[in-house]
Amino acid sequence: MIGYVLQADGSFEYRQVEQQTPSGDVVRVAPVFVGLCGSDIHFQEQLLPGVEHPLALGHEIVGIALDGEHAGRPVAVDPVEGCGSCEVCRAGLEQLCASLVVIGAHRHGGLTEEVGVRAHAVHPLPDDLPLQVAALAEVLAVAVRAVRRAALPEGGTALVVGGGPIGVLIAFAARALAGADVTVVETAERRRRFAAEFGFRAVDRLPGIGDVAQQSSQSLHDAVFDAAGAESVAPRLTDHVRSGGSIVLVALYPDVTGLNVRDVVMRELNVVGTRACTAEDMRTAIELLNAHQQELAPLVADVVEPAGMAEALERMKRGEIMKVLVDCRGISAGHL
């Protein structure tokens, strides 16, 4: 079949690809929209190991199920595939499987005519949820997982560092699931404005910190989410969380990075990582999208044809826009 693939030099072209299909109960999905995200930029810049080119990107997939229980219906795909039999997989944490395969990273993703997905990773969508909004399901599920990892108290406060799509969705999920009062830290002005339009307090830098003990309790949060992954941020994360609170590490640092572990001990901070999402997070995300579809729709800044992808990724890198979707329906007509 035809795919729109990323080449080793970072460019894209239409190519004949062979889709690998997992074993077991598999559903064929015809992608309609694929969301672009920061990971796609990493794949393009070859920053993540284990990714081989040429590769059809696309791990945030919504489309139409071609067979199986939901045949003919709109579905969202959970792109994470564990082995299904190890301890973490059996515990419902496939994203932690040692033999993890991610659709659109380790095998061809949504930018193809068809993707084979294991039946349990295909999530049916409500009929009245527009597919463009539903395309946020996977990324919102990642945000839902991050918020669940934080164990925020009801009505608590949260600081989200990084106001890109994932940061804003973490802020949204913290408010929707825990009634949290959220502050977003973002350096790019447009994104800050966007976060403010969502009703979050938006600031351009981490507040200056003196002695934490002298701070008012209001400037310390129940949870701090690091969705930025900037080298200068990690050592300062503990300064913004209350004693006994949580630091949730969302962004992937390229290297070993400093965290004030003395502070972690002295103030009993909970430091947790969060990776991808579980099936339950996907179901919660779809419910949230359905309930808040008008509110979340503006997150999708643009829908482009495959040919517009390279430029869209550039604009994302510059922090100019939030989510961009690629319309995959023309791929079958792609030129070879």
Ligand SMILES: [Zn+2]
């Ligand atoms: Zn993504």
Ligand SMILES: [Zn+2]
């Ligand atoms: Zn496994």
